[in-house]
Amino acid sequence: MLQGFILGIASGTACLAYCAPVLVPVLLGEGKNIQRNYVILGQYLGGRLCGYLLFALLAWAVRFPLSGLQDRELVFGVVYVVLALFLVYYGLFNHRALCAGQIIEQRPIKRFSNRLPPMPLVFGFLSGVTLCPPFLLAFTEAADKVAVWQSLLVFFTFFLGTSLYFLPIPLVGAFNRFDALQKVGKLAAVVVAVYYLYAGLIKIAGGVIVS
Amino acid sequence: MSVFSPRPEMPAPSTARGIVRAVLLTLPMLLLIAMMMTQGELPKDSLTRAVTAITYALLGAVFFLMVYKKETYKYRAALFTIVAVCFSIAFIANLVEMRGSMAVSRADMLAGETPFCHLVIPMVIIPAAFTRTIIFPGSLLEGFANIASMLILWLGASLALGRGWCSWVCFFGGFDEGFSRLRKKALIKKIAPVWTYLPWAVLLTLALISALTLSPFYCEWLCPFKAVTEFEQITSFKILLQTIIFASLFILLVVILPLLTRRRTQCGLFCPFAAFQSLANKINIFDLRIDTEKCKNCRLCVKDCPTFSLDENSVGRGKTLMSCTKCGKCVDICPQRAVTYHIKGTPVAVGSDTARILFLYPAFIFMSAIGGSMIVSALTRIFKLIATGSMIG
Numbered sequence: 001m002l003q004g005f006i007l008g009i010a011s012g013t014a015c016l017a018y019c020a021p022v023l024v025p026v027l028l029g030e031g032k033n034i035q036r037n038y039v040i041l042g043q044y045l046g047g048r049l050c051g052y053l054l055f056a057l058l059a060w061a062v063r064f065p066l067s068g069l070q071d072r073e074l075v076f077g078v079v080y081v082v083l084a085l086f087l088v089y090y091g092l093f094n095h096r097a098l099c100a101g102q103i104i105e106q107r108p109i110k111r112f113s114n115r116l117p118p119m120p121l122v123f124g125f126l127s128g129v130t131l132c133p134p135f136l137l138a139f140t141e142a143a144d145k146v147a148v149w150q151s152l153l154v155f156f157t158f159f160l161g162t163s164l165y166f167l168p169i170p171l172v173g174a175f176n177r178f179d180a181l182q183k184v185g186k187l188a189a190v191v192v193a194v195y196y197l198y199a200g201l202i203k204i205a206g207g208v209i210v211s
Numbered sequence: 212m213s214v215f216s217p218r219p220e221m222p223a224p225s226t227a228r229g230i231v232r233a234v235l236l237t238l239p240m241l242l243l244i245a246m247m248m249t250q251g252e253l254p255k256d257s258l259t260r261a262v263t264a265i266t267y268a269l270l271g272a273v274f275f276l277m278v279y280k281k282e283t284y285k286y287r288a289a290l291f292t293i294v295a296v297c298f299s300i301a302f303i304a305n306l307v308e309m310r311g312s313m314a315v316s317r318a319d320m321l322a323g324e325t326p327f328c329h330l331v332i333p334m335v336i337i338p339a340a341f342t343r344t345i346i347f348p349g350s351l352l353e354g355f356a357n358i359a360s361m362l363i364l365w366l367g368a369s370l371a372l373g374r375g376w377c378s379w380v381c382f383f384g385g386f387d388e389g390f391s392r393l394r395k396k397a398l399i400k401k402i403a404p405v406w407t408y409l410p411w412a413v414l415l416t417l418a419l420i421s422a423l424t425l426s427p428f429y430c431e432w433l434c435p436f437k438a439v440t441e442f443e444q445i446t447s448f449k450i451l452l453q454t455i456i457f458a459s460l461f462i463l464l465v466v467i468l469p470l471l472t473r474r475r476t477q478c479g480l481f482c483p484f485a486a487f488q489s490l491a492n493k494i495n496i497f498d499l500r501i502d503t504e505k506c507k508n509c510r511l512c513v514k515d516c517p518t519f520s521l522d523e524n525s526v527g528r529g530k531t532l533m534s535c536t537k538c539g540k541c542v543d544i545c546p547q548r549a550v551t552y553h554i555k556g557t558p559v560a561v562g563s564d565t566a567r568i569l570f571l572y573p574a575f576i577f578m579s580a581i582g583g584s585m586i587v588s589a590l591t592r593i594f595k596l597i598a599t600g601s602m603i604g
């Protein structure tokens with residue numbers, strides 16, 4: 001399915017612009033070297049692929065389930081809020097990596113975080129199911145397909161096309177000897193969370209008002 | 212010697228020699244300021260002539276005192292605060308004269324009539340690289356505070372002063388500096404060091420989100436100084452929310468926290484431009500050094516640095532952190548006189564005033580170039596207000 005791949009290549013920079021505010025703080029926050037950063041990128045992209053394929057199934061199964069604008073706004077608003085909550089958790093509480101200055105007492109959180117999948121995977125998944133213009137294009141393309149495998153293939157090839165643009169980002173690991181960057185990454189995750197929280201609440205409010 | 216023993220004196224010349232030295236060192240500066248302020252001809256109307264003379268005397272006196280007293284911080288901080296207040300008075304009066312209010316309408320923004328300010332610079336770089344457009348509703352070459360002139364000023368000052376920009380040039384910095392000096396003692400003394408990384412986090416986030424939204428996100432949502440310059444006309448819920456955010460940030464970061472901590476909390480803990488500008492310290496030839504032999508590790512400088520630019524490790528290494536704004540406070544307050552201005556690549560000469568004087572020249576030229584015209588403009592408005600009952604017209 002060449003269309004999906006070409007669509008992915010064509011809209012890769014837009015995808016990167018949407019994902020970078022989440023991915024860059026996470027890569028910095030983990031403070032790993034370049035090789036380990038590619039593993040983290042793999043987790044992130046894996047999560048993103050899961051998100052895409054989930055949508056591919058939805059697109060095929062119910063023929064464009066989020067038909068009305070209001071539903072879409074509501075659903076993506078909720079996803080933004082969840083993403084914001086995970087980002088705050090990652091920046092302030094996540095005990096697996098150094099959190100922003102151990103600001104908050106972490107014991108009850110520790111048990112919770114032990115049960116979670118790796119954070120980059122979670123962020124990838126949530127970014128994967130978030131509405132962005134190129135994603136919508138792929139969604140419309142996939143909704144036209146008759147067979148489920150065709151729908152899945154559109155999203156998979158779209159994912160491959162866009163993923164090429166992410167390959168240089170793990171190079172930030174070259175600076176991992178600067179401990180300060182880890183703190184900056186964690187704090188940036190919290191600041192980005194504030195943005196997504198606002199964007200999510202506005203989307204939810206918009207969705208509620210329209211419906 | 213105990214840290215409480217009297218502060219060792221600078222090897223000061225006798226009073227008469229000191230005055231002669233200060234006068235001689237001030238003369239070139241007076242000449243430069245005169246050239247900058249008059250540009251070769253005296254103002255025509257008597258009011259402008261009078262306020263130009265007052266401003267000239269003020270600038271000259273401040274420079275003279277810095278040289279004569281061998282102290283930098285308190286004179287600089289006072290002038291810096293005056294510049295910020297005057298900037299606000301002049302700017303707002305100008306806006307009201309041109310547009311009728313402090314609020315900027317969508318039409319004005321679309322017409323590119325928003326003055327460009329340096330705080331936007333870190334946000335425009337990534338979008339400019341990818342889209343070849345400057346994501347700011349200002350004019351590139353025309354009008355007051357156009358993008359090109361601001362960029363040239365910033366480049367020049369960054370080369371000459373590094374992050375000294377934030378204590379000598381920035382026309383906003385005087386606000387939190389002023390509030391941080393109002394109380395004698397800090398009520399909040401301990402601030403977790405992790406928060407000093409926040410400006411970098413804000414910078415990173417803003418650079419990424421501005422690239423994503425192709426808009427100057429900091430200006431739209433976070434800049435506290437909109438409270439003392441201009442802001443968007445409230446025509447929607449979104450703009451109302453933005454207004455509440457910037458007003459709250461101003462009250463918290465520029466007024467309340469500086470009062471409580473005696474630190475410049477906006478400049479030290481939040482401003483993304485501050486983080487960006489810290490990088491300029493790497494290319495600037497001036498820095499501050501601590502003579503670790505003389506230092507008794509009293510940590511006074513660590514506790515008092517307005518922008519959190521010293522910590523125990525840095526003092527141990529004899530250096531400031533990258534975020535030093537070259538304000539001179541640590542030099543002036545160190546009981547051991549262990550801190551000094553320094554020119555990179557030269558030996559650290561604690562006790563010598565040469566590096567400080569060599570730094571003061573470019574720093575004060577920039578301060579006068581920016582601040583002088585603001586003081587003149589604000590004083591003119593104030594005299595107009597006294598004489599006519601209105602600043603406008």
Ligand code: SF4
Pocket residue numbers: 501505506507508509510511512513526544545546547548549550
């Ligand atoms: S350099 Fe700082 S810590 Fe050392 S003596 Fe001076 S004020 Fe105290």
Ligand code: SF4
Pocket residue numbers: 499515516517518519520521531532534535536537538539540541542
């Ligand atoms: S280290 Fe010294 S000169 Fe630098 S900002 Fe702090 S007090 Fe000012």
